[in-house]
Amino acid sequence: MNRPSKNNSRFLLAGDSALVIQFGEVVDAAINQNVRKLAAIVKRENINGILDLVPTMRSLMIHYDPLCVSQSELKKRIVPLLGKGITLDDDINRWRIPVCYENEYAPDIEEVSKSLGVSASEIIKQHTSVELEVFMMGFLPGFPYLGLLPEIFDLPRRVEPRVHVPPRSISVAARQTTIYTIDSPGGWHLIGQTPVDFYHRERRNPVLVKAGDKVTFFAINSEEYPSVRRALMADEYPLMMDC
Amino acid sequence: MAIKILEPGFNVTLQDYGRPKFQHLGVPVSGAISPILLRLGNSLVSNSEYEGGLEMRLMGPTFEVLCNSVRIAVVGTSTPIEIIDGGVVIQPANQSITVKKGQIVRIGNISDTGTAYLTIEGGFNLPKVYDSLSTYVRAGIGGYEGRALLAGDIISLNLSSVSVRGELKLNDTWFMEEGGPIRIILGPQDDYFSSSSIETFLTAKYTVTTETDRMGIRLDGPKLEHSRGYNIVSDGIVTGAIQVPGTGQPIMLLADHQTTGGYPKLGTVISADISRLGSLRPGEEVTFIQTTVGEAEQILSEQELKIKTAIENFKPADPWLDYQALYNENLISGFI
Numbered sequence: 001m002n003r004p005s006k007n008n009s010r011f012l013l014a015g016d017s018a019l020v021i022q023f024g025e026v027v028d029a030a031i032n033q034n035v036r037k038l039a040a041i042v043k044r045e046n047i048n049g050i051l052d053l054v055p056t057m058r059s060l061m062i063h064y065d066p067l068c069v070s071q072s073e074l075k076k077r078i079v080p081l082l083g084k085g086i087t088l089d090d091d092i093n094r095w096r097i098p099v100c101y102e103n104e105y106a107p108d109i110e111e112v113s114k115s116l117g118v119s120a121s122e123i124i125k126q127h128t129s130v131e132l133e134v135f136m137m138g139f140l141p142g143f144p145y146l147g148l149l150p151e152i153f154d155l156p157r158r159v160e161p162r163v164h165v166p167p168r169s170i171s172v173a174a175r176q177t178t179i180y181t182i183d184s185p186g187g188w189h190l191i192g193q194t195p196v197d198f199y200h201r202e203r204r205n206p207v208l209v210k211a212g213d214k215v216t217f218f219a220i221n222s223e224e225y226p227s228v229r230r231a232l233m234a235d236e237y238p239l240m241m242d243c
Numbered sequence: 244m245a246i247k248i249l250e251p252g253f254n255v256t257l258q259d260y261g262r263p264k265f266q267h268l269g270v271p272v273s274g275a276i277s278p279i280l281l282r283l284g285n286s287l288v289s290n291s292e293y294e295g296g297l298e299m300r301l302m303g304p305t306f307e308v309l310c311n312s313v314r315i316a317v318v319g320t321s322t323p324i325e326i327i328d329g330g331v332v333i334q335p336a337n338q339s340i341t342v343k344k345g346q347i348v349r350i351g352n353i354s355d356t357g358t359a360y361l362t363i364e365g366g367f368n369l370p371k372v373y374d375s376l377s378t379y380v381r382a383g384i385g386g387y388e389g390r391a392l393l394a395g396d397i398i399s400l401n402l403s404s405v406s407v408r409g410e411l412k413l414n415d416t417w418f419m420e421e422g423g424p425i426r427i428i429l430g431p432q433d434d435y436f437s438s439s440s441i442e443t444f445l446t447a448k449y450t451v452t453t454e455t456d457r458m459g460i461r462l463d464g465p466k467l468e469h470s471r472g473y474n475i476v477s478d479g480i481v482t483g484a485i486q487v488p489g490t491g492q493p494i495m496l497l498a499d500h501q502t503t504g505g506y507p508k509l510g511t512v513i514s515a516d517i518s519r520l521g522s523l524r525p526g527e528e529v530t531f532i533q534t535t536v537g538e539a540e541q542i543l544s545e546q547e548l549k550i551k552t553a554i555e556n557f558k559p560a561d562p563w564l565d566y567q568a569l570y571n572e573n574l575i576s577g578f579i
């Protein structure tokens with residue numbers, strides 16, 4: 001079984017308050033799994049001084065308080081954990097997320113359809129066909145990187161990044177998909193929009209999902225979109241599936 | 244129990260320890276850019292060290308006291324504070340001052356440093372988001388309505404009157420005079436740079452540009468060349484990371500930095516030098532020197548001791564003689 005070990009990882013220095021354990025330098029679901037497994041294993045240990053564990057596509061960053069624990073002490077605690085196994089599906093949520101792939105909600109879908117040589121409806125079918133995993137959170141508060149999408153989505157970023165990407169935009173590139181959470185610049189292709197806020201500052205827990213959560217998208221049409229949005233606002237639109 | 248903002252200053256935000264425990268959700272740490280100053284400021288007004296205070300860059304606010312009295316301290320600058328109450332009384336920074344209802348506090352231009360703090364005894368009565376009062380403007384998190392202060396804001400406080408005690412001042416202001424090269428540890432992506440580029444970075448002078456905010460300090464100086472390209476698969480970012488985008492000009496990342504990023508990071512500023520980064524102003528020159536994790540830890544624990552000593556050695560400050568009040572009282576009571 002794929003597990004984090006001394007042979008597939010190495011430590012990188014990131015100052016005196018963070019430590020990086022890297023499993024590779026490329027986008028790869030197995031590498032990412034090892035990163036998240038190590039995060040779960042380290043979390044289980046409740047090591048004094050650790051402030052946060054940030055898994056990314058290829059490495060785990062451990063943020064710690066250097067006045068509580070020295071880096072060499074911390075390393076001594078981490079090294080024996082490399083090689084241990086863990087099941088990842090414990091503490092996750094499964095989400096069903098509505099997406100509108102039409103009209104003004106999907107500014108790049110025609111272009112993507114042209115460059116891939118497949119119809120828009122095929123793109124929608126493929127984007128909704130698989131259960132995706134949150135590989136990592138980053139870039140913006142509550143912003144998930146999901147994958148892996150079917151192979152047709154193996155496309156590069158846009159040549160010209162946009163200065164403004166509206167919140168709730170669904171974007172694709174490199175067999176991954178993301179959901180923009182606040183207005184921001186962005187270079188991925190916008191193929192839809194969800195009425196769901198993956199980040200909402202007024203919510204008690206502003207961020208919706210976390211690394212490891214599973215997400216399945218399903219299509220709604222542009223007539224439905226406003227009413228789904230209203231139902232979500234009124235907290236009358238369930239998004240979570242029973243695990 | 245409040246103060247009313249009359250003039251907002253420039254991008255004044257409420258900041259505390261920040262949100263280091265929520266980076267795994269993509270939430271930036273935020274918090275004070277110069278934590279040492281916030282800690283000293285809070286200690287001067289008897290708060291816990293990381294109570295929320297107002298972070299001021301370039302220009303501080305003017306506000307009116309709406310409750311009985313407040314005890315405040317401005318730390319990190321030598322800019323004096325004006326207390327306006329009919330006349331104007333000038334008060335020094337780096338000590339506590341008690342200000343009464345109806346009086347107006349004016350900070351104005353802060354020209355000697357990049358960042359200073361205004362702390363208030365008891366702190367601000369505002370909701371915490373992810374355990375913190377810190378403002379992250381980009382996502383509208385924390386602080387006062389998730390944004391920088393505006394004229395007319397009425398900000399609730401936790402105390403309506405100050406505690407009865409003498410005023411305190413800092414015995415020395417070593418933290419304002421710290422100079423010398425900024426100490427860094429190489430990595431995590433120093434292997435993305437040629438050894439001559441690293442040599443350049445460690446020997447050249449870099450200038451702080453005007454593209455400097457709570458997210459980072461963009462430097463101008465000799466271009467650094469990437470040996471393996473400048474796009475990497477995103478990994479984690481820690482405060483103080485020195486990332487080098489395609490332009491070859493380094494950026495030192497500060498409290499509001501993104502939690503992850505896709506540019507190679509040549510090195511990381513050590514924890515003990517983070518507060519210094521906040522004091523840098525556009526046009527200032529900086530140099531860098533390499534150190535080790537072990538040395539950085541030693542420097543940090545020495546610095547921590549220095550902060551504790553500074554707090555233990557606060558001196559009594561002259562109480563502010565409120566001449567106007569004395570004068571009024573004399574007129575009313577009719578004797579001299």
